[in-house]
Amino acid sequence: MENTDSKHYExxxxxxxxxxxxxxxxxxxxxxxxxxxxxKDENGAGPVMKWTIPIIILILLIFWFIFFK
Numbered sequence: 111m112e113n114t115d116s117k118h119y120e121x122x123x124x125x126x127x128x129x130x131x132x133x134x135x136x137x138x139x140x141x142x143x144x145x146x147x148x149x150k151d152e153n154g155a156g157p158v159m160k161w162t163i164p165i166i167i168l169i170l171l172i173f174w175f176i177f178f179k
Contacts, residue, residue, distance in 0.1 A: 127141035 129144050129147050130136065130141040131144075133140055
């Protein structure tokens with residue numbers, strides 16, 4: 111088991127760190143990379159799940175009505 115200290119505290123009202131441009135200079139406490147901040151969410155799972163979940167529920171309801179009623 112890993113020993114961890116609970117001394118780390120992050121203020122939720124604090125300003126976020128700027129995008130990192132010089133990682134070697136801030137190696138101990140770097141900010142987020144430009145790719146992480148500017149990444150587009152064009153291939154998310156939301157649109158697929160919006161159609162998949164109702165279809166699965168409908169199929170399971172039909173199955174339940176046919177075999178258990």
